[in-house]
Amino acid sequence: MRAAILIVLGLVIGILGTVFSMNALRERNPFPHAVMSVMAHHAGALSAAVKSQRCDAAQSQQHLSRLLETSADIKEAFPGMDAPFLDEANKLHEQAQAALTAAPADCKALAAAIKPIGEVCQSCHQQYR
Template sequence: MRAAILLALGLFIGVVATVMTLGALRQGTPFHQGLMSVMAHHLGSLRAMGEPGTPADACSSQRVGAHLAMLRLAGDDLEAAFLPTMNDERFRQYASNYRDALDAAIAQPAQSCETAAQQAAALGDSCSACHRDFR
């Protein structure tokens, strides 16, 4: 009798542990972290264009433009990713400044690897401005 109860208890604990593990695995990445990772990837790609020995065709206006376009689109989701937890006038201002910086960069696409990397540095400042206060 005692063995049967212990066996039933063991099975029960096993089932509960499995359900909890499956639940934890299903949670996935929070949206704001995914968004920031995407932004970091595209900014990093632009920055890397400044590395010595980068072939000029790696910095064509198409390639630079594609990274800038992704960064600009991601900027539209900043509020969706962080509000309402960061429902703050300054947060909205930083998000808006970030989008302005990208609009300016897109209006004047880089002509070389060097200028692409310079643009990336300037855009990085608008990332850092928000991070200084909110990260």
């Protein structure tokens, strides 16, 4: 009985230890998390603008260019990923570039511009997140 309890205790401690060290590893490299969070911030601001029907062209331009710049960091933030992952990252970069070039001046244009961006986010997350 005592041995069984000790074994269970050992297992629990082992699992806890693994979880703690995995969290520590994650925190040691905050870069991937940071890249995603920054993109989420700008994508979120853009879709909030569409939802509230307040689409300022200059502000949209700013969020799109920050999103574009940040998407260029994906490759560096996730080293050693396979080619399809890098394709998704490139696709995001292209879509953000296209949206920026389209210079959406109203909510209808902005909604159309950010739709393909959201689709790439989703597509990559479905495969890799």
